Amino acid sequence: MGAAAAPAEARTVTIDGVGMDFAVKGGTFTALDDIALELPEGGFTTLLGPSGCGKSTLLRIIADVIEPTRGTVDLFGMTPRQARTSGLFGFVFQDPVLLPWRSALGNVELPLEAQGVPKAERRERAMAQLQLVGLDGFEDRLPAKLSGGMARRVAIARALVVEPSILFLDEPFNGLDELRRRQMNVELQRIWAASGTTALLVTHNVAEAVFLSDTVIVMGRNPGHVIERRTIDLPRPRDIDNALSADFIAHEQELTQLLSGDYRSVVDE
Amino acid sequence: MRALPRPVIPALFFVLLLVAWQLVGQAVTAPGAVLIPPSTIVETLGQRWYALLLNAGITLSEAGLGFLYGSLAAIILAVVVDRFRIVGEGLYRLALVIYAIPVIAIAAPLTASLGLGMESKVAVAALSAYFPVLVNLTGALRTLDPRVQELSRVLAMGYTRTLLTMRAPAVVPALFSSFKIAGPAAFIGAIIAEWMGAEGGLGVMLIQSMFNFNVPLLWTVLLVATGLNGLIVLLFDVLGRLAAPWHDSSKEQS
Numbered sequence: 001m002g003a004a005a006a007p008a009e010a011r012t013v014t015i016d017g018v019g020m021d022f023a024v025k026g027g028t029f030t031a032l033d034d035i036a037l038e039l040p041e042g043g044f045t046t047l048l049g050p051s052g053c054g055k056s057t058l059l060r061i062i063a064d065v066i067e068p069t070r071g072t073v074d075l076f077g078m079t080p081r082q083a084r085t086s087g088l089f090g091f092v093f094q095d096p097v098l099l100p101w102r103s104a105l106g107n108v109e110l111p112l113e114a115q116g117v118p119k120a121e122r123r124e125r126a127m128a129q130l131q132l133v134g135l136d137g138f139e140d141r142l143p144a145k146l147s148g149g150m151a152r153r154v155a156i157a158r159a160l161v162v163e164p165s166i167l168f169l170d171e172p173f174n175g176l177d178e179l180r181r182r183q184m185n186v187e188l189q190r191i192w193a194a195s196g197t198t199a200l201l202v203t204h205n206v207a208e209a210v211f212l213s214d215t216v217i218v219m220g221r222n223p224g225h226v227i228e229r230r231t232i233d234l235p236r237p238r239d240i241d242n243a244l245s246a247d248f249i250a251h252e253q254e255l256t257q258l259l260s261g262d263y264r265s266v267v268d269e
Numbered sequence: 270m271r272a273l274p275r276p277v278i279p280a281l282f283f284v285l286l287l288v289a290w291q292l293v294g295q296a297v298t299a300p301g302a303v304l305i306p307p308s309t310i311v312e313t314l315g316q317r318w319y320a321l322l323l324n325a326g327i328t329l330s331e332a333g334l335g336f337l338y339g340s341l342a343a344i345i346l347a348v349v350v351d352r353f354r355i356v357g358e359g360l361y362r363l364a365l366v367i368y369a370i371p372v373i374a375i376a377a378p379l380t381a382s383l384g385l386g387m388e389s390k391v392a393v394a395a396l397s398a399y400f401p402v403l404v405n406l407t408g409a410l411r412t413l414d415p416r417v418q419e420l421s422r423v424l425a426m427g428y429t430r431t432l433l434t435m436r437a438p439a440v441v442p443a444l445f446s447s448f449k450i451a452g453p454a455a456f457i458g459a460i461i462a463e464w465m466g467a468e469g470g471l472g473v474m475l476i477q478s479m480f481n482f483n484v485p486l487l488w489t490v491l492l493v494a495t496g497l498n499g500l501i502v503l504l505f506d507v508l509g510r511l512a513a514p515w516h517d518s519s520k521e522q523s
Contacts, residue, residue: 063423064422065419065422084422084423084425085425087425089423091420093416093419093420095416097414097416097417097419098515099417099435099438099439100515101438101439101513101515101516110424110434111424113434114424114425115428142515146517147364168423169366198472215283
């Protein structure tokens with residue numbers, strides 16, 4: 001595929017030849033090797049893989065939290081740093097990471113404060129976002145008085161309040177029980193569809209990846225690499241019952257097989 | 270039988286101790302008796318309340334000013350240590366060395382150079398107060414949640430904005446814990462400085478009643494000083510709760 005064939009203003013995220021080495025005792029550990037990816041705008045892409053495949057590292061490289069050893073990342077024609085400092089990112093961490101002295105509303109307003117948005121507008125946009133995640137009426141609660149699921153909704157609202165061009169989700173429902181996780185997946189799908197943003201999710205949960213994604217990137221270990229890119233063409237909106245359909249289960253099985261293939265290859269070494 | 274409510278047991282113990290103290294104090298009434306019974310102390314308190322109040326006021330204002338300067342310097346230094354690691358490390362070491370000098374040893378030369386007035390007391394109080402604040406605050410800033418740092422990076426917040434909106438509020442509980450140590454330290458520092466020579470203050474009262482063999486007054490001053498020290502701790506405890514109510518409530522939850 002010639003680069004010249006693509007329109008110059010291609011609104012995609014392109015990752016090319018990205019590698020990451022970490023210095024360890026007596027040498028270097030290669031966490032990621034020669035990753036090449038393209039994330040379509042407005043799509044929901046998931047990095048799926050076992051622990052230690054470097055999926056979180058890859059997410060952090062794209063989000064400019066860390067810098068890669070090799071390779072380039074292009075976000076809509078910008079470097080990751082330019083995109084980050086222009087406020088194009090929304091980021092949801094493994095834990096909600098809310099400021100305990102701020103109310104739910106205050107936490108959602110935080111990114112807007114960083115961007116210097118005036119107070120009245122800040123309040124209005126944060127309230128609208130809390131409404132979108134289903135938390136109107138809870139805006140004055142401190143994080144200690146929110147349930148685990150509610151705290152995660154606040155974290156999602158905080159990520160979306162800046163109307164990001166790309167939403168990073170780093171195992172956002174880690175630690176929730178399975179039922180709550182599925183409920184949050186349905187919610188996330190709705191919220192993401194309403195926002196129209198490009199989303200990049202990291203997870204090791206196969207069902208979560210199939211349920212949410214347009215595209216699943218399966219990753220393997222030693223060093224972290226892409227095994228396969230798979231399109232999930234299930235119709236949207238998807239609901240919990242869809243997870244029982246034959247198509248859904250077929251996707252789930254094939255992805256699980258790819259992952260266990262990687263697992264076996266590691267065990268054999 | 271139902272168990273006694275919690276505060277009753279220590280209170281009962283305290284009352285028993287007072288009674289025992291009174292009885293022993295009354296029994297040993299020989300001249301120069303070491304143990305002054307509480308009744309005599311209360312009596313002295315009644316007779317000398319004005320002098321005690323006046324001198325306590327002097328010592329408290331010296332300690333208060335010293336505390337203010339000392340903790341202000343410590344807060345600035347802690348931020349410098351945090352912001353400029355290399356310069357900060359050196360300054361931190363220097364602060365450690367200064368703190369290693371015993372207060373009583375530094376009080377003498379400071380009084381000699383600053384005079385018998387208030388300045389030397391404020392200086393000793395400040396020197397006693399800065400260290401707990403510096404150590405606590407530097408530690409609290411250093412051990413801050415790395416996930417919060419990541420959040421500030423993703424949000425492209427600069428050092429100052431991150432410090433003011435995310436890090437400063439997080440260290441408020443640690444700051445007030447350090448005040449609970451620094452406050453009494455400043456108070457004791459002021460008293461020690463007064464021993465070296467002063468025009469007034471609880472330290473002067475202590476020295477004078479010692480040289481006059483006025484043992485009841487000696488004990489009374491001691492008790493007043495102890496009470497004030499306790500009040501200082503209580504004050505910062507209450508202020509700390511008011512300043513960071515979220516800290517308290519989160520502890521109750523988990």
